[in-house]
Amino acid sequence: MRSSVAAAVWRRSRRTPLERKGLIVPRLSAEVQAKYRDILIPRSSVNNPIEFAGAGEERSLAVYQQCVELAMQQDKVDSVFVYGYFGGLRTDLEQGTNTYTASARALCSLVKRYAKPLVLQSIYADDPLPAFDLLRAGGIPVFRQPETAARALSSLVEAGRPFGHGGRSVFQEPGHNSAVAVQAPNVLSFPSAAELARGYGMPISPLTEVADAEAAVQEAGRTGYPVVLKLLLPGVAHKTEVGAVAANLTNEAQLRGAVERMLADTRMPGPSSERRLGIGPMVRSGVEAGWGRSATRPLGRLSWLALAGFSLSSLEM
Template identity: 25%
Template sequence: FTALAREITRRKPIIVVKSGRSGAGSRAASSHTAALAETDVATDALFAQCGVIRVDTVEELFDLAMAFSHQPIPRGKRVAIVTNAGGPGIIIADACEAQGLVVAELAEATRQRLAAFLPEEASLGNPVDMIASATPRSYRAAVESVLADPGVDAVIATFVPPLGVRQEDVAEAIVEAVREHGGKPVLAVLMGREGLPQGLAELQRVGIPGYRFPESAVRALAAMHRHRLWLERPEGSLRSFPADRDRVAALVHHAHSEGRSRLSEVEVMEVLEAYGIPVAAHRVARTAEEATRAADEIGYPVVLKALSPRVIHKSDVGGVRVDLRDAAEVRAAFQQIWREVPERAGIPPQELEGVLVQAMARGGKETIIGMTSDPAFGPLLMFGLGGVYVEALRDVVFRIHPVTEVDAREMVGSIRGVRLLEGIRGEPPTDLAAIEEVIQRISQLVADHELLHELDINPWMAYAEGGVAVDARIMLRSARS
């Protein structure tokens, strides 16, 4: 599907109604197609990578199809709005902004052309509000004027019928304007019931999409603009990085043969390092003396973390000590972990395998880079704001594996909090290119080792130059899967 959709959408759009967004819808879908609720995220990711346009309703499907079938794709996102009532014009302007379109700044020459035939009470800005006295002749002249403006990429003309002006006459005026000055998409909104069928029929006769509600026209135009962006999007390619595949394969297969479902924290760091992903400096200590010696070698401050396959959430059982600044603090923290964790975690002392001594990451921005396996779509790669923000904000984006450099760039740029990474209020921007590279390295890691089921780097501490993996986990496929 992916390869075929990418080929087709380069020539013509594919518009899809995909049900199952809600939990109830997903459960209903599962009874027929064995799909799972979580696959909706995968569906959106797949469509984004294939240029497929997703809609939520059959009505929206036909609204978009009508525009795509009869109008040219806009060259840009600048929209001119022509109306005879202020309310609908403002609604369209607001909807344009919400959909990623821009209300065009009309050229002075265009404003002068409009002033030549509109009354003084009219607004010569954008929206062009011709007020209720506008005639069909006014509509034709106004649409012609904005179509001729080089700063306008598309036009939405809306009409609210006052007494004495027929819908079909205004529709015919819009048709004449487009006939004389074509080349840019024009969509019309006819409001009110009187004469609506005749007006819509006149528009459709020559292929001008006619809508009853302003939002419908804006959604259709926004979809056309997004399709233009897809057509201009480079296809991208898969990068290949130097990696110690054999080392990771041996490690993963050994853990799998032991029936383990996860790698230890030390093993995870070894896997990441084998694929060129920087990790925080660390040592394993089994005595207080080893811990202080490791901290001296790494440099203060350091973090101590309990190491046990039975302890998943270390902080909950006192298994993490942070910001340790000298040997005395390290020794005391080690002894506390060794004394408290077995009791609080309910494990025998011998199952506490040691303590990880790790350099404490300072500054930077916390992000998350990960992978999860979808039962229908396979591996999904994820990026977003990390640390405490993951569960609180859920500001993450997914893409289907494998991920090209273009996919990785879009992932980083698509999260809502990207401005935090770009630098605000004088803060230096983080190294977005380094994040994109790590995403691609994870994509290669997943491609090389099919036993990997889940992977989280949280946080990936992003700095102005480079970054470092501070915490990470890898889950393996079960022997039955």
């Protein structure tokens, strides 16, 4: 019984079933193969895929992270596929730091450091093992079936090119003159988000920034009632949950009361004198929805759309 590591590169080829999945296993240089020989044991295969042939049991479970890191260091390698018996083989040999959970933590760190996707296949994947919980929490999918794992890795590589760095990718969207840069995972202010959406041709209901009740009443007089009032909180995307939205205000008394309440609310961050409000016409028709872009590892750039009734705060992108 053995475990293996395969370093893969993405190619748009359609010649064989494996290539139709977009995965090619490149030959490693003699220099890299020599480094693998230093890590593994004499009977191990080092010509990609890397066959441990019992090195994990005879040397240390650290061969998992050592072999994966060496693969990720290669410029020609886009992704890594670990398959075999991780997590459950010879657990009686675990002691001290030589454990599957320690290797799992190390693998998660490598994915974060090198920004290259890793998928793990193990015959023990369905077992409730702590190492698998760590891997999944760290963004490493774990599967029992090799075919499923291979398809997942192919999809991750294709969808994730190019990857962000440090979890804070910056997008400069083409096709319009907006200077808005989307920095994940930061939340855009409403004016910036509105500018970005308009650049894609999305109609956005106007929201005018005001500082106090007098300015809010003056703006409502200009646009007409009913209006919606929002507290413009930097970094807070879901304002309804924190009481920072007052909708369908039909007269001056209701508007003044909402302004005073938001400015006096001690739960809100910052002094009341520095808080700013946004006021706009109440939209009565249409479909309420949320739209966003994000960069995550290992999936790369994502665009998502959620209809009203879905808790957008559950989308931790």
